[in-house]
Amino acid sequence: MMNRKNHSVNILETPYSTVTNSGHWFHATRDTIKDYVPGLMKIYSFESLIGKAVTWIDSADSISMLLFFGLAFLISPWLAGTISLLFHFVWYHKKSAFVNLPLTPFLKLLNRDFLQLLVAAVVLSFMGIHGMYTALVIGIVLFFLYKIGLLRRLWDKLDKNSSGKKLPLNDRVLKMVLVRYSIYQNIPPEDVKKIDDHVQKAVIEFNKPKK
Numbered sequence: 001m002m003n004r005k006n007h008s009v010n011i012l013e014t015p016y017s018t019v020t021n022s023g024h025w026f027h028a029t030r031d032t033i034k035d036y037v038p039g040l041m042k043i044y045s046f047e048s049l050i051g052k053a054v055t056w057i058d059s060a061d062s063i064s065m066l067l068f069f070g071l072a073f074l075i076s077p078w079l080a081g082t083i084s085l086l087f088h089f090v091w092y093h094k095k096s097a098f099v100n101l102p103l104t105p106f107l108k109l110l111n112r113d114f115l116q117l118l119v120a121a122v123v124l125s126f127m128g129i130h131g132m133y134t135a136l137v138i139g140i141v142l143f144f145l146y147k148i149g150l151l152r153r154l155w156d157k158l159d160k161n162s163s164g165k166k167l168p169l170n171d172r173v174l175k176m177v178l179v180r181y182s183i184y185q186n187i188p189p190e191d192v193k194k195i196d197d198h199v200q201k202a203v204i205e206f207n208k209p210k211k
Contacts, residue, residue, distance in 0.1 A: 014029075015029070016029070017029065024053075024057055026053070027171055028171050028174055036178060037181075037182045038187070040182060040185065043181075043185060049174070050174070052101075052177045055107050055111060056095050056096075056173050056177070057095075057152070057173055059111060060088050060092040060095065060151075060152065061088070061146035061151070062110040063091060064084045064085070064087050064146055065116065065119075065147075067083070068080050068083075068142055069119065071083060072127070072135040077132070080138075085151075088151055092152060093169065096169075096175070096176045099173065099177055100180070116147070120139075120143050156169060156170075
């Protein structure tokens with residue numbers, strides 16, 4: 001049975017997964033966190049912890065977009081676009097290692113639709129007015145790629161096909177959020193490997209052929 005929660009981050013929960021209203025899948029669940037970091041959800045809600053992980057997941061799009069807009073005025077727009085795409089790939093796959101609690105509110109601000117649309121409108125208009133047509137076209141293409149999350153879906157698919165026994169990307173981020181908060185609150189995780197084992201079990205159950 002699925003439970004719908006009405007919070008700033010809306011989620012659907014099943015025994016083996018959690019999915020947000022923005023389409024982010026986690027194979028960790030509320031019970032996983034209770035077992036992994038006992039007492040943490042007495043301080044932070046499940047939705048809040050998921051929301052912090054989503055902020056870091058979405059940051060790949062917002063930072064990469066802003067990176068292109070900045071570099072396009074300094075170097076060739078083709079090179080700027082290439083650097084932006086490479087940064088997106090690296091950041092999306094390695095961001096779990098950089099999860100930082102004080103930085104999270106800043107990333108949440110960068111992820112806001114209003115800010116992204118405002119920056120895109122101003123920068124793209126400036127490019128058009130000043131005849132930077134190559135940069136303008138590349139900027140529009142990248143904006144839509146990042147904004148609708150197409151690259152994230154592509155990386156997720158490639159990671160799923162080649163991950164083997166690695167923890168899925170989204171669950172890696174959530175795990176680091178839990179580790180950081182447990183350290184901050186001086187709550188030692190019961191067993192660091194426990195969440196890995198639970199997620200692997202959830203992935204297997206989720207991918208079983210439906211009868």
